[in-house]
Amino acid sequence: xxxxxxxxxxxxxxxxxxxxxxxxxxxxxxxxxxxxxxxxxxxxxxxxxxxxxxxxxxxxxxxxxxxxxxxxxxxxxxxxxxxxxxxxxxxxxxxxxxxxxxxxxxxxxxxxxxxxxxxxxxxxxxxxxxxxxxxxxxxxxxxxxxxxxxxxxxxxxxxxxxxxxxxxxxxxxxxxxxxxxxxxxxxxxxxxxxxxxxxxxxxxxxxxxxxxxxxxxxxxxxxxxxxxxxxxxxxxxxxxxxxxxxxxxxxxxxxxxxxxxxxxxxxxxxxxxxxxxxxxxxxxxxxxxxxxxxxxxxxxxxxxxxxxxxxxxxxxxxxxxxxxxxxxxxxxxxxxxxxxxxxxxxxxxxxxxxxxxxxxxxxxxxxxxxxxxxxxxxxxxxxxxxxxxxxxxxxxxxxxxxxxxxxxxxxxxxxxxxxxxxxxxxxxxxxxxxxxxxxxxxxxxxxxxxxxx
Ligand code: NDP
Numbered sequence: 001x002x003x004x005x006x007x008x009x010x011x012x013x014x015x016x017x018x019x020x021x022x023x024x025x026x027x028x029x030x031x032x033x034x035x036x037x038x039x040x041x042x043x044x045x046x047x048x049x050x051x052x053x054x055x056x057x058x059x060x061x062x063x064x065x066x067x068x069x070x071x072x073x074x075x076x077x078x079x080x081x082x083x084x085x086x087x088x089x090x091x092x093x094x095x096x097x098x099x100x101x102x103x104x105x106x107x108x109x110x111x112x113x114x115x116x117x118x119x120x121x122x123x124x125x126x127x128x129x130x131x132x133x134x135x136x137x138x139x140x141x142x143x144x145x146x147x148x149x150x151x152x153x154x155x156x157x158x159x160x161x162x163x164x165x166x167x168x169x170x171x172x173x174x175x176x177x178x179x180x181x182x183x184x185x186x187x188x189x190x191x192x193x194x195x196x197x198x199x200x201x202x203x204x205x206x207x208x209x210x211x212x213x214x215x216x217x218x219x220x221x222x223x224x225x226x227x228x229x230x231x232x233x234x235x236x237x238x239x240x241x242x243x244x245x246x247x248x249x250x251x252x253x254x255x256x257x258x259x260x261x262x263x264x265x266x267x268x269x270x271x272x273x274x275x276x277x278x279x280x281x282x283x284x285x286x287x288x289x290x291x292x293x294x295x296x297x298x299x300x301x302x303x304x305x306x307x308x309x310x311x312x313x314x315x316x317x318x319x320x321x322x323x324x325x326x327x328x329x330x331x332x333x334x335x336x337x338x339x340x341x342x343x344x345x346x347x348x349x350x351x352x353x354x355x356x357x358x359x360x361x362x363x364x365x366x367x368x369x370x371x372x373x374x375x376x377x378x379x380x381x382x383x384x385x386x387x388x389x390x391x392x393x394x395x396x397x398x399x400x401x402x403x404x405x406x407x408x409x410x411x412x413x414x415x416x417x418x419x420x421x422x423x424x425x426x427x428x429x430x431x432x433x434x435x436x437x438x439x440x441x442x443x444x445x446x447x448x449x450x451x452x453x
Contacts, residue, residue: 003029009089010040016357111150121203150356158385182313245379386412
């Protein structure tokens with residue numbers, strides 16, 4: 001059992017994570033929020049109080065911290081008695097925050113791969129360049145380090161693993177599809193940190209095809225998908241974090257990531273990129289000032305958190321999995337629909353932050369409970385996905401599945417039993433568990449999306 005959470009970062013994702021920790025503070029204990037700017041942490045606390053998110057007694061406190069400073073981070077972990085650290089600051093912080101966890105024994109979670117400020121789209125596998133180098137150190141210290149526990153990476157890794165375990169004997173491909181069919185009403189904005197958003201797209205696109213890494217250019221490969229609720233959308237083959245662990249851990253020959261972009265985004269991106277304004281390399285102005293063009297673009301674009309009010313529409317993110325079961329080809333889509341306005345109503349955030357902030361807290365709760373507290377470093381697909389999906393279903397982020405049997409809420413235990421081999425179902429203990437599970441499910445709190453069933 002682990003208690004007391006330190007959230008690092010005070011941006012859009014931290015805002016959701018803090019609300020969700022507050023909603024579950026009876027389990028999680030004290031909640032501390034730390035970033036360089038104390039006022040941002042205090043604003044999150046004010047929002048939690050305004051929405052009445054906190055459920056039980058316990059501290060809720062803001063702290064000023066530069067998380068690149070390992071000693072200061074260790075001191076804060078110790079001072080606050082935090083046994084769980086949720087790192088949802090910028091991805092430049094991962095390795096220093098992880099080090100502080102290794103040295104204090106706190107469990108570590110993040111939602112994105114570490115980035116070196118001077119490099120973009122490094123050679124694959126990206127985790128091998130940074131996080132996995134500390135795997136032995138985590139094991140030696142008995143520290144649980146859960147990497148990439150947002151939506152993508154995170155939930156989509158769990159979807160891939162769940163599909164493999166439940167619906168297939170052999171999986172040929174996993175296509176991860178990420179569509180934001182929402183509208184923020186601004187001329188141009190990114191839904192999360194612009195610097196990180198652009199860095200994903202300015203260099204080589206790495207995808208996993210026929211059991212090897214394939215390089216291509218951004219916007220070189222496009223694909224149309226007909227997705228539930230949001231309908232038909234054009235997506236582009238994009239490099240993304242989860243490919244770099246799923247390719248190693250799942251043994252699936254083809255894993256690709258497709259992100260939806262509108263023509264307007266692509267036009268603006270291409271202009272900025274062609275002018276060199278998305279470069280992470282410093283330039284010197286005529287006045288002798290050294291500046292990083294990408295940081296200037298970030299500074300002039302809207303703060304992603306400010307998009308939340310008035311954001312309309314929905315996101316649809318999921319895994320389309322193809323393979324065979326009992327020698328027959330089949331196709332399963334596991335996905336989530338998240339509504340921008342509902343997210344704002346509940347916690348004051350847009351859906352992109354919501355879909356990343358809820359999973360990392362669901363994962364923290366599984367660590368707090370001991371279910372996922374494995375005492376070493378793991379990516380999400382290495383853990384049992386069922387309790388994770390179940391936990392998110394209860395927290396407002398509901399998983400659905402579309403296959404030959406139809407489109408329904410994915411209740412993991414029910415799906416596992418529906419797809420279990422007959423000899424397992426003859427076991428009465430399994431039947432009893434199923435009945436018990438069904439009773440719990442029907443008694444469970446109705447979540448905000450279960451009405452779609
Ligand atoms: P924001 O840019 O809104 O927030 C980043 C926060 O990090 C800021 O509040 C900033 O605050 C803080 N920060 C930056 N440097 C430091 C530092 N040295 N010490 C302490 N705090 C620091 O980003 P988002 O909230 O949108 O995203 C957060 C993370 O989640 C990112 O890693 C992003 O890539 C990831 N993400 C993951 C998704 C997923 O599905 N897996 C989806 C969306 C985002 P301050 O300036 O005050 O220090």
